[in-house]
Amino acid sequence: MKASILTIGTELLIGQVIDTNSAWLGEQLNALGIEIIEKRSVADKDQMIKDTLNQLFEKCNIVLITGGLGPTNDDITKKTLAAYWNRDMYFDEKTYEKISQYFKQRNIPMQEAHKEQCYMPKGVTLLANNMGTAPGMWLEDGDKIIVSMPGVPSEMKYIFENDLRKKFEDSKIAAQIFHRTIHTAGTGETVLATLIQDIEENLPKGIAIAYLPSVAQVRVRISGIAQEGSNLREEVLKISTQIEERIQKYIIGFDGATLASSIREILKERGENLTVAESCTGGYLSHLLVQTPGISQVYDGSITAYSYALKQSLLGVDGETLKENGAVSEEVVEQMVLGCIEATKSTYAISISGIAGPGGGTPDKPVGTVWVACGNKDKIRTKKLKLTKNRDMNIKYSAILALILFRRLLVEEN
Amino acid sequence: MKASILTIGTELLIGQVIDTNSAWLGEQLNALGIEIIEKRSVADKDQMIKDTLNQLFEKCNIVLITGGLGPTNDDITKKTLAAYWNRDMYFDEKTYEKISQYFKQRNIPMQEAHKEQCYMPKGVTLLANNMGTAPGMWLEDGDKIIVSMPGVPSEMKYIFENDLRKKFEDSKIAAQIFHRTIHTAGTGETVLATLIQDIEENLPKGIAIAYLPSVAQVRVRISGIAQEGSNLREEVLKISTQIEERIQKYIIGFDGATLASSIREILKERGENLTVAESCTGGYLSHLLVQTPGISQVYDGSITAYSYALKQSLLGVDGETLKENGAVSEEVVEQMVLGCIEATKSTYAISISGIAGPGGGTPDKPVGTVWVACGNKDKIRTKKLKLTKNRDMNIKYSAILALILFRRLLVEEN
Numbered sequence: 001m002k003a004s005i006l007t008i009g010t011e012l013l014i015g016q017v018i019d020t021n022s023a024w025l026g027e028q029l030n031a032l033g034i035e036i037i038e039k040r041s042v043a044d045k046d047q048m049i050k051d052t053l054n055q056l057f058e059k060c061n062i063v064l065i066t067g068g069l070g071p072t073n074d075d076i077t078k079k080t081l082a083a084y085w086n087r088d089m090y091f092d093e094k095t096y097e098k099i100s101q102y103f104k105q106r107n108i109p110m111q112e113a114h115k116e117q118c119y120m121p122k123g124v125t126l127l128a129n130n131m132g133t134a135p136g137m138w139l140e141d142g143d144k145i146i147v148s149m150p151g152v153p154s155e156m157k158y159i160f161e162n163d164l165r166k167k168f169e170d171s172k173i174a175a176q177i178f179h180r181t182i183h184t185a186g187t188g189e190t191v192l193a194t195l196i197q198d199i200e201e202n203l204p205k206g207i208a209i210a211y212l213p214s215v216a217q218v219r220v221r222i223s224g225i226a227q228e229g230s231n232l233r234e235e236v237l238k239i240s241t242q243i244e245e246r247i248q249k250y251i252i253g254f255d256g257a258t259l260a261s262s263i264r265e266i267l268k269e270r271g272e273n274l275t276v277a278e279s280c281t282g283g284y285l286s287h288l289l290v291q292t293p294g295i296s297q298v299y300d301g302s303i304t305a306y307s308y309a310l311k312q313s314l315l316g317v318d319g320e321t322l323k324e325n326g327a328v329s330e331e332v333v334e335q336m337v338l339g340c341i342e343a344t345k346s347t348y349a350i351s352i353s354g355i356a357g358p359g360g361g362t363p364d365k366p367v368g369t370v371w372v373a374c375g376n377k378d379k380i381r382t383k384k385l386k387l388t389k390n391r392d393m394n395i396k397y398s399a400i401l402a403l404i405l406f407r408r409l410l411v412e413e414n
Numbered sequence: 415m416k417a418s419i420l421t422i423g424t425e426l427l428i429g430q431v432i433d434t435n436s437a438w439l440g441e442q443l444n445a446l447g448i449e450i451i452e453k454r455s456v457a458d459k460d461q462m463i464k465d466t467l468n469q470l471f472e473k474c475n476i477v478l479i480t481g482g483l484g485p486t487n488d489d490i491t492k493k494t495l496a497a498y499w500n501r502d503m504y505f506d507e508k509t510y511e512k513i514s515q516y517f518k519q520r521n522i523p524m525q526e527a528h529k530e531q532c533y534m535p536k537g538v539t540l541l542a543n544n545m546g547t548a549p550g551m552w553l554e555d556g557d558k559i560i561v562s563m564p565g566v567p568s569e570m571k572y573i574f575e576n577d578l579r580k581k582f583e584d585s586k587i588a589a590q591i592f593h594r595t596i597h598t599a600g601t602g603e604t605v606l607a608t609l610i611q612d613i614e615e616n617l618p619k620g621i622a623i624a625y626l627p628s629v630a631q632v633r634v635r636i637s638g639i640a641q642e643g644s645n646l647r648e649e650v651l652k653i654s655t656q657i658e659e660r661i662q663k664y665i666i667g668f669d670g671a672t673l674a675s676s677i678r679e680i681l682k683e684r685g686e687n688l689t690v691a692e693s694c695t696g697g698y699l700s701h702l703l704v705q706t707p708g709i710s711q712v713y714d715g716s717i718t719a720y721s722y723a724l725k726q727s728l729l730g731v732d733g734e735t736l737k738e739n740g741a742v743s744e745e746v747v748e749q750m751v752l753g754c755i756e757a758t759k760s761t762y763a764i765s766i767s768g769i770a771g772p773g774g775g776t777p778d779k780p781v782g783t784v785w786v787a788c789g790n791k792d793k794i795r796t797k798k799l800k801l802t803k804n805r806d807m808n809i810k811y812s813a814i815l816a817l818i819l820f821r822r823l824l825v826e827e828n
Contacts, residue, residue: 013440014593015441018434022433023426025429026429027429030427037462048452108605111605154804157804179428188522191522191525193525194525213484221425282701283701287701290697291805291806291809302716303717304697313759314757344728345723388545388568393568
């Protein structure tokens with residue numbers, strides 16, 4: 001079965017909100033074998049939404065909508081959908097009860113506008129939303145399905161996980177798509193493509209390869225769309241094995257793997273642990289690590305020494321070294337590693353100090369100059385990075401490249 | 415002038431990559447007065463791209479495309495665009511020179527696939543990309559414009575900032591859209607809407623209000639689309655002033671403001687500073703603060719004590735207190751504030767300790783239980799949060815709610 005995703009709201013078009021809903025939904029639908037053929041965002045305009053639905057239903061039978069279900073006047077999705085399929089509205093007592101309860105529990109007085117949220121298009125199947133006041137809606141018309149959910153990501157996710165996934169599973173719309181993703185770090189997509197060129201040129205029918213670059217990493221995805229009689233899963237895994245042999249030294253993991261989860265596995269196996277000393281990245285490296293469930297088995301914590309004073313007092317960086325070399329120097333990141341190990345009693349530490357920008361650059365050390373270091377008491381590796389003029393990018397690149405440096409140290413040490 | 419944004423790549427549809435490009439582009443175009451009427455994502459499929467262009471050009475004259483310009487086989491945008499407007503391809507010597515230079519500087523051998531990147535549709539205006547190998551393309555056909563850029567955000571941004579913005583400005587396509595955004599925290603959109611209901615019901619023609627909820631915050635956006643003879647900017651600001659009077663106590667700032675920038679201004683004015691002690695948020699609160707340029711004037715750093723041992727050794731939390739109350743308790747977050755102030759010599763500290771999930775919950779303290787505290791040596795405020803089952807959400811909510819608690823303390827203290 002084919003589906004498309006429609007996100008509604010002017011805030012998406014003018015970039016005040018980044019649409020994370022459609023990526024999340026895409027991932028879920030893909031895992032359910034529902035092919036997503038298109039994603040669109042349009043404004044909260046009645047006719048625009050109707051025209052879009054008409055176009056999307058020419059290409060697929062399911063449209064998932066997020067946004068425009070709130071209690072305020074700019075939220076018009078529900079009325080538009082009712083009109084689109086000529087449904088009258090009815091007052092849903094159960095929704096009213098639930099919303100009343102929701103506010104009672106939170107000690108917030110219920111507003112008149114919330115009563116509006118209880119009117120529903122006739123024939124709707126409601127999808128429970130325990131994270132907010134607007135339930136999701138499942139509407140059918142012939143072989144066409146519209147699913148409408150609130151735009152707040154936590155509410156949308158709750159509805160999907162608690163009601164919608166099961167409804168899709170029960171309706172047996174499982175096409176056969178199988179993806180295998182190889183995660184690599186340390187080289188670009190062109191080098192990878194050249195290494196596996198002949199494999200890519202001789203792919204069996206129905207199998208495709210895609211390169212998905214992100215910050216200092218490339219994911220190589222092998223996808224199979226089922227052909228009649230083919231054993232899709234085995235076919236994809238066979239190609240994957242061939243590719244793995246060629247690009248072995250860049251591989252950090254498969255499918256859900258991340259740099260951090262790969263590091264976690266190595267350290268866990270060895271019974272060692274890690275802490276982090278940050279400056280310009282301001283906690284981002286620690287945040288990256290902590291996004292990985294189970295990291296607490298190998299990760300104890302971090303010190304973000306943003307000021308000179310804290311570099312000295314918390315990480316034992318020498319005042320003279322700071323004065324002579326500046327905070328962004330090989331000497332300082334080495335001392336940060338040692339000081340962090342000393343303060344936290346960890347096996348390893350990673351440290352980062354740099355000029356993230358936009359200010360703070362000098363001719364000698366322009367914005368984007370970052371030193372990273374990692375190691376233990378006996379051995380420290382350092383690397384000087386020359387990054388961009390963009391603060392946000394510099395923070396992200398520094399953290400990822402520090403993890404790549406550390407992972408390489410762990411792997412080569414073995 | 416009206417425009418739409420088209421992002422190309424299967425990875426966007428199946429959610430392996432979150433499309434941040436279109437939000438960023440939307441913001442830039444909006445600031446230039448170019449109205450974005452739609453955003454779409456489709457797969458790297460020739461016919462799909464052509465059909466989409468046909469549909470978009472029925473509604474607007476400019477289509478901005480990102481993605482599918484890389485050197486690998488799944489990148490087909492360039493060939494598709496050349497075919498769409500019947501352009502032959504030519505080998506662009508300047509691009510070849512630039513790409514050769516790019517690889518020479520990085521000591522990477524140039525691959526055959528990179529030569530492919532030098533073929534361009536005839537009549538193109540190239541847009542310089544110093545962050546990668548594929549230049550941007552500006553193509554015109556009659557009154558229609560296609561702009562095509564790489565999908566890697568840093569490359570797309572470079573092209574926009576260094577060439578494209580100026581090209582849009584020079585072509586004088588400035589419609590009149592003006593937005594004013596009021597940032598609020600501490601209440602929901604329904605309460606806000608009720609407080610300003612009569613203003614919203616009596617808006618002048620061409621002015622609209624939208625509510626943009628995000629994690630524990632709502633932005634109220636007043637937008638004006640120019641009517642003939644109207645003074646749009648003044649009109650929007652007049653309405654904004656009326657609204658501000660009604661919702662004063664929830665306002666944290668305007669337009670680009672954030673919680674962190676608002677805290678920065680208060681502390682800077684008073685000559686005070688802040689540090690942070692984190693547990694379950696793992697550095698995210700520090701990362702949030704450091705995203706704010708100029709924060710170093712009031713923010714010194716943080717300690718992420720993820721393990722019990724570091725809570726004791728770095729933050730001076732009492733072992734008995736940990737044992738009796740657990741790490742997720744009012745007593746521990748209070749001690750974390752005091753210990754952090756002691757270790758860092760700051761005026762204030764904020765602390766967070768909670769069960770982010772998915773594991774670690776108990777009947778007494780289920781996943782989503784988080785304690786936050788903030789204050790100085792003399793006075794500490796604490797708050798118990800009951801959040802969600804989602805790790806990522808819990809981390810983000812905890813950090814934002816801690817900042818709201820701290821900001822309220824600062825404002826009420828004054």
